[in-house]
Amino acid sequence: MKVSIIGATGYTGEELLRILANHPQAEIVHITSESQTGTAIQSIYPHITGFYDKTLESMKDLDKLADSDVAFIALPHGHAMEAGKRLSAQGVKIIDLGADYRFRDVGVYEQWYKVPHTHPEANAVYGLTELNRDAVKEATIVGNPGCYTTASILALAPLVSCQLIELHTIIVDAKSGVSGAGRSLSLGSHFTEVFENLKAYNIAGHRHTPEIEQALSLLAGEPVILSFTPHLVPMARGILSTCYASLKAGVTASQVDEAFQSLYQEEYFIRLLGRGGYPSTKQTRGSNFCDLGWHIDSRTNRVIVVSAIDNLVKGAAGQAVQNLNVMFGLEERTGLEQAPLYP
Numbered sequence: 648m649k650v651s652i653i654g655a656t657g658y659t660g661e662e663l664l665r666i667l668a669n670h671p672q673a674e675i676v677h678i679t680s681e682s683q684t685g686t687a688i689q690s691i692y693p694h695i696t697g698f699y700d701k702t703l704e705s706m707k708d709l710d711k712l713a714d715s716d717v718a719f720i721a722l723p724h725g726h727a728m729e730a731g732k733r734l735s736a737q738g739v740k741i742i743d744l745g746a747d748y749r750f751r752d753v754g755v756y757e758q759w760y761k762v763p764h765t766h767p768e769a770n771a772v773y774g775l776t777e778l779n780r781d782a783v784k785e786a787t788i789v790g791n792p793g794c795y796t797t798a799s800i801l802a803l804a805p806l807v808s809c810q811l812i813e814l815h816t817i818i819v820d821a822k823s824g825v826s827g828a829g830r831s832l833s834l835g836s837h838f839t840e841v842f843e844n845l846k847a848y849n850i851a852g853h854r855h856t857p858e859i860e861q862a863l864s865l866l867a868g869e870p871v872i873l874s875f876t877p878h879l880v881p882m883a884r885g886i887l888s889t890c891y892a893s894l895k896a897g898v899t900a901s902q903v904d905e906a907f908q909s910l911y912q913e914e915y916f917i918r919l920l921g922r923g924g925y926p927s928t929k930q931t932r933g934s935n936f937c938d939l940g941w942h943i944d945s946r947t948n949r950v951i952v953v954s955a956i957d958n959l960v961k962g963a964a965g966q967a968v969q970n971l972n973v974m975f976g977l978e979e980r981t982g983l984e985q986a987p988l989y990p
């Protein structure tokens with residue numbers, strides 16, 4: 648299978664290379680960068696072996712990439728649509744790691760991302776694999792989910808689909824490592840700003856809010872709106888999402904347990920730590936696992952679900968490769984079975 652990566656110099660591009668180096672069916676044919684065209688990838692990311700002969704090409708000559716079976720796009724939002732449109736018209740399957748193909752209603756995308764959608768006819772599938780596997784199988788364009796959204800939707804999906812919670816009470820409180828902001832330099836991700844610091848940002852306005860709401864609304868069969876607060880933590884990788892909701896009257900702890908078991912017991916990448924479980928980012932670091940633990944607070948009648956992922960793996964490149972495997976009829980775990988890196 649011929650694979651290209653558009654935007655290979657960023658963190659998620661790097662992570663795709665790291666994972667695909669161990670994927671027996673993937674042959675990397677093109678990798679692109681605009682700032683470092685002509686540079687060998689080995690000189691940028693010497694820790695990855697397996698691609699010593701690969702040099703970064705420009706995506707300006709996009710038609711050259713048409714010999715690929717599939718292209719991963721790992722660009723900032725707003726930049727995937729032109730490549731997606733042109734390459735998919737030439738029969739190349741697309742997996743976009745950014746936000747351009749995540750929304751069913753392009754009006755919602757335009758409202759939150761402040762960019763016109765130039766490929767509204769794409770018929771893209773939202774690539775949260777565990778919830779959308781059948782559609783991903785048939786997809787030609789996949790909008791790979793965001794990192795906070797993957798952790799949060801997987802945490803809340805059992806409760807919403809089994810109708811166990813009051814939908815208007817959902818609160819998502821999530822923390823991310825700094826690689827979630829990408830590799831380019833900015834004041835907010837500067838070492839002295841982040842080290843020994845913990846802060847919330849984009850309260851009541853983060854762009855992952857409508858993405859979580861879209862997925863949960865589809866599961867609920869009615870509109871869901873919720874509060875989402877992201878935080879930046881001084882670590883390189885990892886997302887911990889703590890999700891709260893009020894239980895509907897009469898819902899028991901064992902109904903909550905059953906909801907998680909019935910949705911996820913067959914899912915290799917979802918590890919249920921059970922009622923009373925405490926997921927942590929280090930237990931998933933470098934892996935495609937999502938760990939879930941849930942608690943019932945009988946004093947407040949709330950359920951609290953804790954979810955941990957690696958933002959660059961299950962939150963981006965790992966899930967993208969999981970989707971690649973589903974789209975091409977491969978065993979879903981191919982290239983993704985590495986254990987978390989601990990401690």
Ligand SMILES: NC(=O)C1=CN([C@@H]2O[C@H](COP(=O)(O)OP(=O)(O)OC[C@H]3O[C@@H](n4cnc5c(N)ncnc54)[C@H](OP(=O)(O)O)[C@@H]3O)[C@@H](O)[C@H]2O)C=CC1
Binds near residue numbers: 654659746826963
């Ligand atoms: N980091 C994370 O944890 C996650 C990221 N994502 C999404 O994945 C996408 C990539 O993220 P990430 O790898 O972190 O980002 P980085 O900032 O690390 O990398 C961005 C990449 O895009 C290229 N690029 C930047 N600006 C432009 C431009 N104007 N035109 C063309 N290429 C450009 C860069 O290449 P060069 O400058 O060399 O040309 C680089 O390869 C984003 O949409 C992000 O939101 C999704 C889930 C998680």
Ligand SMILES: CC(=O)N[C@@H](CCC(=O)OP(=O)(O)O)C(=O)O
Binds near residue numbers: 795823825829
């Ligand atoms: C720590 C940090 O800055 N994280 C990023 C989320 C990265 C991401 O997944 O954003 P997309 O939806 O654009 O893919 C943020 O909050 O914007």
